[in-house]
Amino acid sequence: MVDQAPDPKVDPRTFAEPAPVDDDQLEGVLRQATQMLKDAGIPAARGDARALIAHVLDLNRSDLYLQGARRLSDAEIEAIFPLVERRADREPVARIIGEREFWGLPFGLSPATLEPRPDSELVVEAVLAAITVDGVLPVDRPFRIADFGTGTGCLMLALLNELPAATGVALDLSEDALIQAEENARHLGLDDRVEFLLSDWDEALDEDEVFDIIVSNPPYIAGDVIEQLAPEVRDHDPELALDGGEDGLDAYRALAPVIRAHLADDGLAALEIGFDQGQSVPAIMTAAGLRADPPLTDLAQHPRCVLVRLPKTP
Numbered sequence: 001m002v003d004q005a006p007d008p009k010v011d012p013r014t015f016a017e018p019a020p021v022d023d024d025q026l027e028g029v030l031r032q033a034t035q036m037l038k039d040a041g042i043p044a045a046r047g048d049a050r051a052l053i054a055h056v057l058d059l060n061r062s063d064l065y066l067q068g069a070r071r072l073s074d075a076e077i078e079a080i081f082p083l084v085e086r087r088a089d090r091e092p093v094a095r096i097i098g099e100r101e102f103w104g105l106p107f108g109l110s111p112a113t114l115e116p117r118p119d120s121e122l123v124v125e126a127v128l129a130a131i132t133v134d135g136v137l138p139v140d141r142p143f144r145i146a147d148f149g150t151g152t153g154c155l156m157l158a159l160l161n162e163l164p165a166a167t168g169v170a171l172d173l174s175e176d177a178l179i180q181a182e183e184n185a186r187h188l189g190l191d192d193r194v195e196f197l198l199s200d201w202d203e204a205l206d207e208d209e210v211f212d213i214i215v216s217n218p219p220y221i222a223g224d225v226i227e228q229l230a231p232e233v234r235d236h237d238p239e240l241a242l243d244g245g246e247d248g249l250d251a252y253r254a255l256a257p258v259i260r261a262h263l264a265d266d267g268l269a270a271l272e273i274g275f276d277q278g279q280s281v282p283a284i285m286t287a288a289g290l291r292a293d294p295p296l297t298d299l300a301q302h303p304r305c306v307l308v309r310l311p312k313t314p
């Protein structure tokens with residue numbers, strides 16, 4: 001007789017009811033928290049519940065699986081459910097936890113900082129790809145980098161982390177965002193290579209200061225779209241980080257002359273753009289006398305990043 005693998009359609013294990021668990025066991029708390037989030041219409045309910053419980057218990061994801069049968073103390077349970085309620089009220093997990101990972105690095109958040117988005121990693125990736133020569137990242141080059149609208153500092157600090165000889169200036173109009181960015185830089189051990197400046201775009205820079213690399217993820221949401229954003233964004237990301245004016249393009253109009261004035265001759269600027277700004281932003285840059293590449297696309301194939309250079313000298 002040939003030994004056959006059990007047919008998954010009839011394997012009783014496949015259809016087994018979830019094992020019974022008590023309410024004070026970790027798996028039981030996870031099920032209750034997941035149900036609360038599902039009832040509130042949170043799409044990734046189980047993942048979010050898991051992240052919040054892992055945060056309170058200071059466990060990583062795999063420990064969370066392995067310790068499903070663990071009985072939680074009253075204090076642990078009492079610490080978990082208020083956080084689940086906050087998530088049910090549409091506060092993002094990262095805001096509740098106070099931290100968000102970007103480019104594999106931890107970034108503390110404050111009410112004044114945008115929560116860094118995975119899409120913005122494309123800006124870092126595009127810069128690193130553009131400066132790589134023959135497959136080698138020039139880690140010895142003392143690049144000067146400027147980050148306009150630094151928020152948590154995620155773009156600048158990710159680049160400094162990859163480029164150990166680089167230094168930079170990170171600017172923002174929000175003093176509170178800069179306080180958070182500075183704390184993030186200290187936490188990552190990068191604070192000795194970056195200066196934080198309170199500035200309306202380039203206002204605080206010397207007129208003749210130039211940079212090899214300029215990055216910016218400016219506010220680019222059109223004013224009347226902000227009300228329609230998901231509550232996680234609309235009610236928790238700061239308006240100064242979102243509002244791009246009536247058509248969403250105000251910041252690019254302001255940044256075009258800034259890039260012209262502060263980009264080194266062979267320098268490179270990388271700008272994050274909104275999914276529907278793949279034509280308008282390059283047009284603004286070109287009208288300011290800059291060269292703009294066709295936009296790079298994100299994982300969802302939306303235009304997300306424009307590389308800009310000074311015009312070629314004859």
Ligand SMILES: C[S@@+](CC[C@H](N)C(=O)[O-])C[C@H]1O[C@@H](n2cnc3c(N)ncnc32)[C@H](O)[C@@H]1O
Pocket residue numbers: 113114115116117120148149150151152153154155171172173174177199200201216217218219220240241242
């Ligand atoms: C979309 S957030 C980007 C934050 C961060 N760079 C990131 O990628 O997550 C835009 C940032 O620009 C800042 N900002 C808005 N207007 C500004 C201005 N006129 N000058 C400097 N920074 C500004 C906001 O405070 C906010 O931190």
